[in-house]
Amino acid sequence: MSEFKPVRGMRDLLPEDAQVLRAIEEKARVVARLYGYKEIVTPVVESYDLLSAKAGEEVKSRMFLFKDLGGRAVALRPEFTASVARLVASTLRNESKPLRLFCVGSVYRYDEPQRGRYREFWQSNYELMGSDRPEADAEILMLTNSLMQLTGLKKYVFKVGHIGVLKGLLGRENVDEKVQNVVMQLMDKKQHGDAVALLERSGASRECTSIIRKLVELKGANIFRVVDEIKTLVDGCTQSVEAVRNLGEVLELVSKSGCTIDVTVDAGFARGLEYYTGMIFEVYVPDLDIALGGGGRYNRLIELFGGEPTPAVGVAHGMDRIMLALQLQGGFEKAGEQKTAVVVPTKDELIGEAMKLAQVLREAGMTVELEVMGRKMSKVLEAAGRRKATFAVIIGEKEFREGAVVVKDLAKREQTVISVGKIKEYLKS
Numbered sequence: 001m002s003e004f005k006p007v008r009g010m011r012d013l014l015p016e017d018a019q020v021l022r023a024i025e026e027k028a029r030v031v032a033r034l035y036g037y038k039e040i041v042t043p044v045v046e047s048y049d050l051l052s053a054k055a056g057e058e059v060k061s062r063m064f065l066f067k068d069l070g071g072r073a074v075a076l077r078p079e080f081t082a083s084v085a086r087l088v089a090s091t092l093r094n095e096s097k098p099l100r101l102f103c104v105g106s107v108y109r110y111d112e113p114q115r116g117r118y119r120e121f122w123q124s125n126y127e128l129m130g131s132d133r134p135e136a137d138a139e140i141l142m143l144t145n146s147l148m149q150l151t152g153l154k155k156y157v158f159k160v161g162h163i164g165v166l167k168g169l170l171g172r173e174n175v176d177e178k179v180q181n182v183v184m185q186l187m188d189k190k191q192h193g194d195a196v197a198l199l200e201r202s203g204a205s206r207e208c209t210s211i212i213r214k215l216v217e218l219k220g221a222n223i224f225r226v227v228d229e230i231k232t233l234v235d236g237c238t239q240s241v242e243a244v245r246n247l248g249e250v251l252e253l254v255s256k257s258g259c260t261i262d263v264t265v266d267a268g269f270a271r272g273l274e275y276y277t278g279m280i281f282e283v284y285v286p287d288l289d290i291a292l293g294g295g296g297r298y299n300r301l302i303e304l305f306g307g308e309p310t311p312a313v314g315v316a317h318g319m320d321r322i323m324l325a326l327q328l329q330g331g332f333e334k335a336g337e338q339k340t341a342v343v344v345p346t347k348d349e350l351i352g353e354a355m356k357l358a359q360v361l362r363e364a365g366m367t368v369e370l371e372v373m374g375r376k377m378s379k380v381l382e383a384a385g386r387r388k389a390t391f392a393v394i395i396g397e398k399e400f401r402e403g404a405v406v407v408k409d410l411a412k413r414e415q416t417v418i419s420v421g422k423i424k425e426y427l428k429s
């Protein structure tokens with residue numbers, strides 16, 4: 001049989017990368033705790049109808065879709081938001097609001113594999129349900145900042161916009177909902193020319209397309225000035241004006257909170273997922289042109305899934321991309337390495353004793369590797385040194401009869417005889 005490899009777009013994470021991924025996951029959990037988000041675990045497989053309802057053409061066409069043995073159309077989740085909205089529309093419908101929920105895990109999209117773009121990747125996802133107020137949007141921006149900060153990431157920038165600006169203009173022109181969605185997809189892919197051409201073909205007025213052409217150019221880090229310029233540009237379109245006002249409020253709250261984040265406001269910004277109704281954002285670092293996270297407000301999804309009308313805002317962070325960005329910036333700062341002891345019996349008759357001692361040390365919280373290869377002492381010590389173990393605890397017949405073991409400090413190359421009763425304190429010190 002030929003050698004098996006992971007399926008295209010899938011990766012094995014070897015210990016070093018797996019450790020970084022799990023460390024980022026831990027930071028994500030710390031952020032969830034700090035902001036009061038309760039963790040839930042949802043299924044990897046969901047009904048295709050649920051996942052595709054408002055995912056948008058791009059995500060929809062890239063789902064791992066299949067029929068299960070019962071003939072149901074199901075798919076691997078491409079994101080968490082649909083699952084969380086399903087829960088809030090059903091099992092959690094009577095929970096008091098606001099509801100803050102956190103999930104973390106793998107998600108699946110049949111994207112073209114390249115740097116930072118995988119078919120299986122990890123997201124940490126936060127949803128804040130039940131509030132339509134700007135402080136809820138600001139909280140999602142702030143917790144994203146907290147996570148980026150905690151991982152040690154530097155020079156990250158938030159790109160922020162509001163889907164209501166474009167939607168307001170298109171709604172006023174009575175552009176068909178389906179066409180609107182295609183326009184948003186094109187804008188998301190920065191195919192602005194094609195988006196405007198489609199609008200022209202769909203009968204949008206010259207005034208509307210001219211405003212959109214100008215909006216696309218309107219962006220910058222002087223955020224309140226850009227907000228004012230958008231306001232002037234869309235003046236007369238009530239829904240768009242309301243959208244910019246809301247965007248201004250959210251940004252003002254973030255700034256008042258003392259949270260110092262780099263923000264660029266981008267008036268022509270759209271996102272691929274179709275459920276957004278308000279503020280939208282993504283996070284970038286200069287060395288990578290792919291988003292490390294993204295989210296926004298979606299006020300109608302829960303209702304669409306049969307729940308009570310529930311405003312909501314949320315974000316998902318691409319943990320693999322955060323990992324990649326950290327590598328480009330010089331690596332993830334690892335927590336102090338855990339000390340490891342290798343426990344070695346000098347003869348087979350002492351294996352049981354070695355196992356017993358290993359267990360005592362583990363119960364005291366130490367990492368203990370038992371010699372399970374029956375190798376000669378020199379080979380064991382050589383291998384332990386290569387793996388950067390801290391100590392070797394050698395169970396020799398003579399010492400053991402006297403209630404002691406030999407402990408070798410592998411870095412200092414010193415050895416001491418220690419009584420079994422004192423070994424825990426000795427190794428810990």
Ligand code: HAM
Pocket residue numbers: 078079080081109111116117118119120121122123125126127273282291292293294295296297298313314315316317318319320321
């Ligand atoms: P999204 O922008 O589709 O949003 O994905 C969030 C993040 O997942 C992206 O910013 C990126 O870091 C990461 N990501 C996406 N595709 C890939 C890929 N192929 N390989 C590696 N990483 C990837 C959502 O998923 C929404 N559910 C966010 C949200 C939550 N909105 C409201 N609540």
